[in-house]
Amino acid sequence: MILPTAYAKLNASMNNALLNQVVEALPDSAAVFDKNLQLLALNKAFVENNKKHLGIELKEGDSLHILCKGYPDLAQQSLHNWKRALTGERFNFVLSFGNPPLQYEVRFSPLLDEQQRVTSVLMIIRNIQQETQARESEGFFRSVLENLPVGLHEFTPDGWHRNMNDAQRQILGDAHPAVNNQPYNVLEDPFNRRTGLTELLEEVRIRKAPVKKEMLLKYAEQHEGTVTRIQPLYYEATGFPVMDRNGDIAYLFLILSEITEKKLAVLSLEKSERLLHTIVENLPVGYIQFDHYGFIRRVNQTQRKFFSQTGIEEQPDGIMMHDPFSRLFELDQLFQQVLQKGKMIRMEKKVDIPIGKMSREFFLDLTMFPVEDPVDKDQIVVALVNDITEKKRQEIENNKTQDFLMQTGEIGKIGGWELDIITNRLRWSAQTYKIHELPPYAAMTFEKAMTFYTPESLKRVEHAMAACMERGKAYDIQVTLNTARNNVIQARAIGKPEYKNGRLIRIYGVIQDVTEQFKIRDQLTRNTELMRLFFDTIDMGYAVMDKDGKVNFINRKAQEIVDHGKVIGRNIFEVFPMLVGSTFHARMQQCMNQQAPVSFSNYRPELDKWYEFLLAPMQDGSISIFTRNITDSKKMQRELRKANDQLSSLNKYLVNQNKQLEDFAHITSHNLRAPIANLKALMQIMNETDEEQEKELYRSMFQEVIKNIDETLNDLIEVVQIRKDLNVEREKLVFSERLQKVKDILFVDMETSGIRLTTDFAEAPDIEYPKIYLDSILQNLLTNAIKYRSHDRTPTLHLRSWTVDSGVMLTAEDNGIGIDLERYGAKLFGFRKTFHKNKDAKGIGLFITKSQIEAMGGSIQAESQLGVGTKFIITFSPE
Amino acid sequence: MKPLHSIFIVDDDPIHQQITEIMLDRLSISNAVTKFSDAQDVLEHIRAQCNNASELPDVILLDLNMPVMDGWEFLEAFSQVRPTLIKQIKVYVLTSSIDEKDKERVSQFTFVEGYLTKPLTNDVILSLGK
Incomplete structure (x- = not known):
């Protein structure tokens, strides 16, 4: 790397071309910019990167401001850094942008002139993506290792x-x-x-x-x-x-x-493994464990002993297919089955194993089942080998004995016996010993066997035996035995001969203890006796009849009722032909068809007697008949009904009385208190005045009120009298006669009103009734018809009498003004109830009529239509 | 100034009508006492004059036990008419009955001001309409 200071020294004398060459030679993106942020030099990588990431193609002389436009997010930061670099500071920073973020290290190196002034800045941008990632990965791995x-x-x-x-x-x-x-x-x-x-x-x-x-x-x-x-x-x-x-x-x-x-865990596994081994080793049954290839993996002590006993060489670790023991017992086949089905197989195997020159029979109880090794999940097969040879032998022995027992049969207390004629040997089955109350298989001879019979039975047995021996006659006889314990039992002895080549070789048979059956039969006889006694004692006829009518049983009572010679064993319908198609016959059919009990009562007019029957079907198809004379109770019933009727009429009367009491309370409240209140008031106002004239008026009012009270009291007394006279005497009265009497009394009123009276007493011309009541009733009916007549037409009244179950009816139908029953119905027969603005109306007539009718147990009703007429309907009760 | 403009006596007993009128007059409680023997007539009068306050009574003294239309029927019918009236009428039942059942039955007509038993006394008369 060229040191920035070297640039500085070069700077003064270096022309742009040289600067460009140097910049171009740098492996990373690099550019030189002056104080005006104008690019003096830039290499190809710088141009390419900006083009790639920002889409801006820069060239010498361009301003860095163009970059700001390309990435406005970073503009602020960039401008700040460029200006900082132009102050002469040497620094670098990491720029990250984009998503996922790209990381670049930007280095600024100021270029100085001789006077140590900053003329321009060299900017180198290096992609540090890989470095960053590597550093991050290292950190990651470290943290993984750490944690x-x-x-x-x-x-x-x-x-x-x-x-x-x-x-x-x-x-x-x-x-x-x-x-x-x-x-x-x-x-x-x-x-x-x-x-x-x-x-x-x-x-x-x-x-x-x-x-x-x-x-x-x-x-x-x-x-x-x-x-x-x-x-x-x-x-x-x-x-x-x-x-x-x-x-x-x-x-x-x-x-x-x-x-x-x-x-x-491994240690405890080993421990449990050892325990399992000990258990398996000491199992009382043979244990052979195979792996899923069929190799024998474990053989326990018992099995090893068995191997040595049978002389089969034990071959642990040997494959089953070649193992003689396995082959002998077809374990290989079983093994396949167990593995395929994944289920336990258990079976018994019988094998003959040659021991020396002899061969010995072995029975094995083989159980083979699959087990999954809990650790390596391998399929293991375990064979449990149980030597059951001894048990089997015992079983076979038992079966042989069983066969004999089966022949004779224990059930039903049947013992078997056989007498070998040739050897004279007598053989008894266990049950035969039991019947004789002897211990099983005690020594027995024919002579000894005969000693158990009573002398009488012995004779019969000897006789039967002789017949059997001489003529080959089988026998089946009833005998009595004295057992070894001196109990007397009843037995059935059966014997049969057996011939071989025409020669009698043996007599065999059974002996059956039938004491119990005897007892039951006894009991049955006794029960039948008891039943007969019972049925004869009961106060009820009892008979049993089959479905055709044959009488199978009849008790004494029934015999009496039937009152006929011998009935038992005969068909009832033949003995009494009149029963065919009778109620009895029909009910009997019904009982049989429905298989349900039927009861009914029947009257026999010739005897004037009532009988009650109960027919009940029985399981065997016959019918039980119970019958009873109920004539007395029928009569009693009638009496009872009568008493009941009386009671209910008394009850009705009491209810009526109650109602009347209420009526009276009402009457007193309204009809008696009213005038008395008037008196009180009159008294008061009279006392408050001194005027003689006024007083005179009040006195006349007094008289009026008192007259009023007097009338009311008289009415009441009349009613009370009626209600009191419950036992007023009835007498035979003819309607037309009584009506004539009334017509006489009301002659004037009838004439005045012009009423047309018609009658129809044809159906019930007379009646048992108190005369004064009937007169009063007729008079009231007639008076009403006159009083409440319509003035638009000729008044009419039609009286009609007839008989019904509950007594005599009387109707009185007029064509008067009628009454609104909906409005006044409830008060129609009330005391002093009036419904018309009729001065004659006192509201007492119908009240009295009603009282008189009800006092005798009858009733009165009304039907009416305003403007058409009224119809009173009276029911006079009988007796 | 008399406290009550008009009183109707509804009773089929003429003696009682007369006595009551005398007693009301003596106490000068009303300007006009009108007597009716038939409740039906009262009902028709009220129906006809339902918008005419001067023709409607302030108080009705009503007997229960009467022919044609009795007090009960009147109360029943009056309860229908009442809401149409321009004026509030105070109804008192005035009867000789001291039967609790009657009293109970009257109490079902909530608009009835009082259950009075005959005879009327001055105190009772003075309390009418209050």
């Missing part, structure tokens, strides 16, 4: 400490000389000789290649409460050389990575 989780230590080739990272400082600890920047030689550290680190690094130095070893380098203290535990810390130490160009070691590196956990 590596493993210890990193750099030594000189002869072991002197050079550098280390943070993790290494942690490993070495604060007290270590290298950490405290004291000279430290790793190869001469006595501690390292013990741990083996020195040896490792020496090896690296000799082999000039990386060396890796696991070593215990230090101990950690763990505090748990008052206990301090010392824990060994294991490291994986890797030493490696960094070589120079000549192939010599430039640096020694050591990497320490803590592997305590891994190490401990």
